[in-house]
Amino acid sequence: MRVDLQLIADLITPGSRVLDIGCGDGALIGHLFHTRGCDARGLELDMALVTHAVAHGVPVMQGDADTDLVHYPDQAFDYVVLTRTLQAVERPLEVLQHMLRISTRAIVSFPNFGHWYLRAQLGITGRMPMTKSWNRMWYETPNIHPCTIQDFFDLCKAEGYVVEQWLALDDEGHRAPWRRFPWLANLFGEQGLFVLRRR
Template structure:
């Protein structure tokens, strides 16, 4: 697969990963990103995926993927066993995002998290004018059947990173077309214009 064909958030994530490192993708789906990283970045690729179908697809690709749950199974990994722990579009579906993030920064030296930004202007206007929980193209579920139980905004995520004393190595916001909203914009602008946020976190004190 060429990098053009890769989902835009995956492309950004893959830019952050150094070649030849050890990577854990939490909620790796059918293994698209992991397979790309294994092929193009020669990483030692590992995954956790909750769906059987996803795990089977990953195993068929030759990936080492465990059927499991971000909320419960990260605790099983020893400290520092990965260079990067990736969580793509999954943190909002975890029961305890804070503990998941803590675990990611315990088992990996770097954490890369992408998530839908609930502070995007379209969502704000939807709630403001309709008075109902926003349903958008990217977030098509209704409030009662959504797996996304912990939505946050880009600013919320920055606050959580601060609370965990994580260092933000790099952050990006992507617009609806998957293009970066613009580097060096203030948080409030990203929080309005970004459909999703992608954060690269490291432990305070660690130098990457």
């Protein structure tokens, strides 16, 4: 399992009801079920990944975060997780609103477009940057709403979301050392990871 998924699992209270949006092959869901006793399930757009997860006994449904969250009832979950997917949804603000409608807490991670290396590539070459996270040409990428860690803090403030916890991560998902300094995290963190709730 990816390092960042283990960090997310550690943030979730054992026995919780969890929905993982864009869950891929269901690795986080399976881990939460087997090691933390969670009632965990997933929503995934890619049918091949859904089939793989179901074949391994992981409860995953095919669905789209942009259109299907509206069908879930209020407070159906304790946590809704969205990892490395926010930048790829069509309506990120609405997705976040639904996440915090159907759950008590939302755990969101995304690649940080404010990282110094991306800024340098864009400034020096004049072209869209390429990294492990941003690894497709601009005309092929699913990343249609890139944002920075600072952008996300601003959005949370504007929407009235409480940031209970946040971490800056490197590209592999390890914690970066800039926890108390958001401006440094915005410059040097390759990913942002946030735990949110409503006021």
